[in-house]
Amino acid sequence: MTKYNITYASTKVGRGTIEVNGYLLHSKYDPLKEAIRFVDKEINEQYLTVIFGLGKGYILDVLNDQKYNSRKIVIVEPIAEIEPIVDSKGYTIVKSSDIKVLKEVIEQSLTHFSREVRVISLPNYDKICPEEYKKLLKMVKDIQWLNIVNENTVRGQSQYWQENQIKNTLYAYCGSNIKALKAVYKIPVVVASGGPSLIKQLPLLKEIRSKVILIAAGSTLITLQKEGVTPDYIASIDGNKGNFERHFKNNDIGKAQLIYSFSNYFEIQKYFPNASFAFTDLNQLDLVNQLNERYGLDMQQLEGGGSVANYALSIARYISTGPIAMIGQDLAYTNNQTHAKHNISAEEVTDELIKTRGAFKIEGYLGDEVLTDYSLFSMKKRFEEIIQTIQDSDTIFNCTEGGVKINGINQITFTEFCSRFISLPIEKKLIIPTPKNRDLDILINIYIKEIKNYNDILIDLKLAVRLLNDVKNQKQFSIKILKELDKIDKNIKKRKENVLMNSILDPIIMDVMLKYESRHNETDKEKYERVLAQNEELYSRLLVVTEQSKSFVEEILDETRKKMRDNNGRNY
Known part of the structure; x- marks a missing residue:
């Protein structure tokens, strides 16, 4: 049964109007003149304009007559029962209230991290479909904030990435490729990230340490070391010199090996004492083609995102067919902290920090509401995208026991993970690559x-x-x-x-x-x-x-x- 009571009525001028649940979608007198006033007042081609509502399509006539750029307009008709418009006049019309469908269309319309989006409702649509309108506004706000995060990252890091990609050709040429580790392990993997909940998992991690492959995601290395734990692999993608200064320079990393992206700060590879394995991002096709064709490096691409933790999950799946536990993956301000104890970036969460980062609440791991920000939220979204494409995703478990809920990833306690997968004797032997003789x-x-x-x-x-x-x-x-x-x-x-x-x-x-x-x-x-x-x-x-x-x-x-x-x- 439809929730809309729809009737069609004639108008003094034009091809009629529509009444939905007692609300008129167009003027009873001159709907076209009403549409002209709407366009003159609301449409600005400096923005991508999302128009909520279409009705009889008068808005299309005006946009087409005045030759508004069709690439800058998206029209959403949330009421499926309204008679369809046959001629879209080249404009994008989405006849759906499904937020996933709308998100895909709007993201495709926004190029180069643009965040210039305006959402406007045709008369009375926001009253007829209030929940759908609120969801659309929230979705657009999320896109805008995530584009801000992505744009700031690109602008802040592009020069570092360029330098590292060029200079890492030497260290990848003389070192190893992650392809040497493809599915070489059949045993459980623990991916340790730097969220506040990491500390509570460390006692159990120490007990099972000899039976698992442990991957430290970036700066998590320092927390693990301070707590007496040395990882098998350190995943690193940070292109700044500070990454080298804070985490690697003058740091005895034991027998840990390095898995690094081509954007990683080059001096880390230059001075790293143990084996290192290079990879490239899935989105760097031009770079990969050049490295393969001119340098003969045959690079492996991995899924990632804005955080080394995203890559660490892809690395874990690539090197082992065993089950994977994610710990410390809060992506939220658990216990009023931004990071785990000892992490150099750790801060106490204050009102000022919440305001500065635009923090907000979302669904938590434990079914509660937790505080996060858009930088962390972007990492959560990438995990949710990666898990849809990653091999054997049913053997990947979020064992953080805190922070945000990452949709699509199984949740079990770290204790349960260990009892299910690490109860039997496990033989673990790290792969040490044979040195190459390169010309x-x-x-x-x-x-x-x-x-x-x-x-x-x-x-x-x-x-x-x-x-x-x-x-x-x-x-x-x-x-x-x-x-x-x-x-x-x-x-x-x-x-x-x-x-x-x-x-x-x-x-x-x-x-x-x-x-x-x-x-x-x-x-x-x-x-x-x-x-x-x-x-x-x-x-x-x-x-x-x-x-x-x-x-x-x-x-x-x-x-x-x-x-x-x-x-x-x-x-x-």
Whole structure:
């Protein structure tokens, strides 16, 4: 039985209106004029506008007549029983109130971490469907906050990632690949993360320590060491020098081995005393192709996210077919703490911290409500996405016994995990990779060729900047200038395939794509000035990051030559 009482009525002007549960969706007099006023008042093409409600489709007529950008409009019709609109006029119409469907559509419409979204309701839809409207508003707010987190990460880390990806070619070339560990273990794995609940699991962890593979997620290493526990593997992805200074420099890590992403701070690999295994992120296809084709590294990609804990779970599944226990995975401010005891990032949760981080409450592990923030929330969402694709997910257990509920992951106590999977005798033997004999001359030649390609790209970029400077006072681009710029773009695109320049471009792409979108009713003069400014920013910023990337290659070339000299001219 439908919850909507729907009747159709005629209007003085137009093709009629609809009444739902006593509320009119359009004016009884002139629905089209009403729609024109609505569009003039509410639609701003600087935003992605989500319109809640469609009805008879007058809003479509106005948007189409006034030539509003169809990529900037999403229309949601939450009442399935209303007669469908046959002609969408090129606009995205979602006839559903399913929040998962709406989330997918809106995320696809938001490129480059944009958070400029407005949700507006057509008359009375928010009264007819109040719960659906609230869920839509909450979902959009979550997307906006997560995009803020992701954008801040990219902007803050892109230069570090670029340097690390270039310089880690040396250490991956001379070291090992995580492929050497694929499914080599058949025994249980414990993934230890740095949430406040970790401490209460450590006594039991010490009892079963010799029977499990223990993976420490990033900074969790310090807490474990302070409590007398040494992991078998340390998962590390943090690209900042502080990661090296705080957790690895002058730190006796025992026999622990390192599993690191290509974005991990390069000096960790440089000074790490034990075996290390490299991997790349699942989303770094361009990087992987270059590493495989030019460096012969045959890299393995793993699912991850904004946290090393996300990668640690993927690592655990990759190296072992045994059951996996996650401990310390609170993703919440358990016991009024941000992290476990001894963690360098640990803070007491204050009103000021709650306000600064925009903390909020969500469903907890124990069925209660717990306090989290959007950075932690993004990690939770990634776990929920990873668990849907990971192999044998039914053998993965959240044994944190605190913090947030991670949907899709089985919850049992750590005691139950140990009694079910670690009661029998278990033979554990860590894999120690055989040292490789690599020809450093090959690597040196790769670096030399890459520097030449960077120099060629710089010549093209400087020419593009000069051409744009010459046309500043003109009213339009001449055919000759357009052809020259097109030739430069093709040259750069081709040469970029032969250099490792990926992450450092992301902030430029975000800015160039988002800051210079066309505006409604833009004049030819305004369009020319916008495109000129867009290209000026693009080429000038590309010049800077190309110089930076080239300097990173020059530095690792010097390091490689030094390594060869230290080895008395022999290969490594």
